[in-house]
Amino acid sequence: EAGVVQSPRYKIIEKKQPVAFWCNPISGHNTLYWYRQNLGQGPELLIRYENEEAVDDSQLPKDRFSAERLKGVDSTLKIQPAELGDSAVYLCASSLDIQREGSFFGPGTRLTVL
Amino acid sequence: DQQVKQNSPSLSVQEGRISILNCDYTNSMFDYFLWYKKYPAEGPTFLISISSIKDKNEDGRFTVFLNKSAKHLSLHIVPSQPGDSAVYFCAASRRYSSASKIIFGSGTRLSIRP
Numbered sequence: 001e002a003g004v005v006q007s008p009r010y011k012i013i014e015k016k017q018p019v020a021f022w023c024n025p026i027s028g029h030n031t032l033y034w035y036r037q038n039l040g041q042g043p044e045l046l047i048r049y050e051n052e053e054a055v056d057d058s059q060l061p062k063d064r065f066s067a068e069r070l071k072g073v074d075s076t077l078k079i080q081p082a083e084l085g086d087s088a089v090y091l092c093a094s095s096l097d098i099q100r101e102g103s104f105f106g107p108g109t110r111l112t113v114l
Numbered sequence: 115d116q117q118v119k120q121n122s123p124s125l126s127v128q129e130g131r132i133s134i135l136n137c138d139y140t141n142s143m144f145d146y147f148l149w150y151k152k153y154p155a156e157g158p159t160f161l162i163s164i165s166s167i168k169d170k171n172e173d174g175r176f177t178v179f180l181n182k183s184a185k186h187l188s189l190h191i192v193p194s195q196p197g198d199s200a201v202y203f204c205a206a207s208r209r210y211s212s213a214s215k216i217i218f219g220s221g222t223r224l225s226i227r228p
Contacts, residue, residue: 040123040220040221041221042118042205042219042220043158044218048215056215093157102148102150102161103160104160105150105157106157107157108156108157
């Protein structure tokens with residue numbers, strides 16, 4: 001069974017440029033998460049989807065970040081415009097029953113903003 | 115305000131001995147706790163979890179202990195193996211809250227030496 005797929009794996013952009021990340025969750029997983037992980041820190045939740053509905057986006061900086069999950073499967077996370085402080089690893093995760101098996105993470109996208 | 119704290123950034127243990135990773139939390143509403151393991155350039159992998167109604171959960175070489183009065187949990191790995199070298203994240207959540215989110219600690223880097 002394929003795991004959570006993310007692309008690209010690495011992205012280097014200049015500040016003020018836009019950037020987008022893509023995630024394909026594990027088949028059948030209704031819950032999808034986007035996390036941001038800064039160096040030396042644990043993942044921090046940006047947004048959580050149940051199917052196509054964003055049920056928790058309280059930590060998403062809405063002035064520059066946006067996300068969508070059309071048809072309740074794949075998801076994209078966009079930053080426009082990017083700032084230096086956005087450099088981090090962006091992780092996507094999905095789950096069927098987080099209480100029994102936790103969530104499954106993708107390999108992440110490492111973003112560097114110059 | 116760090117609700118989940120891993121105060122040891124790193125730990126070195128000899129192969130075959132016991133590894134003990136510690137985690138403290140501040141929010142008494144947390145009722146579900148998880149440990150994740152992360153290798154370089156990969157996303158975190160769910161390892162083991164424990165509900166607040168238990169004080170111990172065991173899975174093979176991995177055991178998690180929960181002390182609710184002290185708001186402390188620990189992960190024991192015995193015997194430690196070279197493949198256990200990774201970063202370990204402690205995480206906590208409120209299982210039955212509709213606004214539940216998983217809060218991660220900052221991680222402990224475990225190194226198993228021969």
